[in-house]
Amino acid sequence: MTNQTTQTNDTAFAQAPAPDARRAMSHHLSGWLLASPIALVLTGFLLLPIIMIVVVSFWGATEFSIYPAFQFDNYAFLLGSEVTYRVFLNTFRYAAITWALTLLIGFTVAYFLAFHVRSLNWQIGLFLFCTIPFWTSNIIRMISWIPFLGRNGLANSTLLSWGVIDQPVEWLLFSDFSVILAFVHLYTLFMIVPIFNTMMRIDRSLLEAAADAGASGWQTLWNVIVPLTKPGIMIGTIFVITLVMGDFITVRFMSGSQSANVGRLISNDIALLQYPSASATAVILLITVLLMIATLLRFVDIRKEL
């Protein structure tokens, strides 16, 4: 529809320049006016800050102040340090494991809601039930794992009383396990929503056709539903990957400051007022994330899928 109007506008534009040029102009103008609040906010609070970070990443720092310079020291130190690679690797590991788990759980939940719940009201109700925690505080949701996972927590006391273990397990809280658990807890929703959205748009007659052609349930799932759900999976993947890659608070809180990811590297530098070094790390992280997203965006047209 949009394309059509622009096309007719364009051809008209070629034939009779004078009045239509004015119309094309006013059409651009109304677009700019309407988009200006968003453009202004994103310029001031996204574009300029990114530029600022890039600039500061070349600056120098003393123990308590930073000074303008153009030096590559921060990057040289960062890329020359073995810690950087280990921390980046650990961040990728968190992202990969969280991605796999959220995809598995998110797909299953969305599949259940979209294809096994039969009435629309139930679908909407149960879907809302899944999304409500998203609108509550992440920090509180992290804190709420303490009584579960702690040394004297519910998990340990249950396992003890069942005789599965003889002494409390230490790795439940403040470990990689609890970090991943919290990630899955916080972010599975970002998989469920887009996957459910795509699944609801699948034409049900395709499933009947598959069944009529003799496909088993699994074959229909794998050869019909999964391929048609790919756009939703991609959007969910983008959300989960970026949230985990950029996180620092979940790792800090749930690992009890024992594990590191790139976000914590940055926030530690910030705490020490080493802004140039934090900025250099931030630039590398941003490039990494944008490259990953650019790759993922090749497989999906976000605006078409909404």
Add this chain to the structure above:
Amino acid sequence: MDPRPRSFYILSAFFALFLIFLYGPTITIAILSFQGPQGGLTFPMRGVSLYWFRDLFEQQAVGDIWGSFRRSLILGLMVMTTTVVASVMGGLAFRKRFAGSTALFYLIVTSLVIPSILVSLGVGLIFSQSGLRVHWSTSGFGAQLTWTLPFGLLIMFAVFNRFDRSYEEAASDLGASPWQTVRHVVLPIIAPSLIGVALFGFTLSYDEFARTLLTAGSYNTLPLEIFGMTTNVTTPVIFALGTLTTVFSFLVIGIFLLLFWYLGKRRARQGTDAGKGLV
């Protein structure tokens, strides 16, 4: 109806487990916040009392909770209003191509995927280097908008993708000006979705942590205050606070959902004059 396949029961069980996983921890701290005065951060319960809730209301030794709550509330309303207005305008703008629309779209995607600590760091640096003081209502406000605006806009994209343009064409055929068309035709039709945008705007702001961390200045918002408490408070008072804010969030969500439902109902009732005879 066909009988349910066996997979339905397996998947139902899986779904039930997922819901327990989702809500279990929150319910646990809700129970534990009623600990007796001697109780700790884990089970067993040592009596049942409102001791820790009273603690929240009485002494201010745990920090400026009510001040930070008030700030979070005001900031949330500010972000919500701005998000709704800017998203609707942006959604209308993006229905047509305009010069620079692709660039702006990629900026919006960047805003959505950028690690939030970068926004915090960048905005903080700009303010400190230009001699401005960071404050939750200026730098914090802007930093939060970089997260709520893309969400609002994505919702508007979804809304306008499903929008039937013939309503607008009918309006302009009847002689409505563009503004009248938006005011009397488009806005009433998309009103329920605006409730959704508002809900996102408010709750994302109210719970935002990373983007406000370096941009809120000396007066904390509630999530910052709570995070500060996690490092030095070891009593169930933190569970009491967690329970209260979660209840507050549930209330807000409930109000928005009711409003959404009510607007949808009203639209269905008033959207047609069928059966009313000649009007």
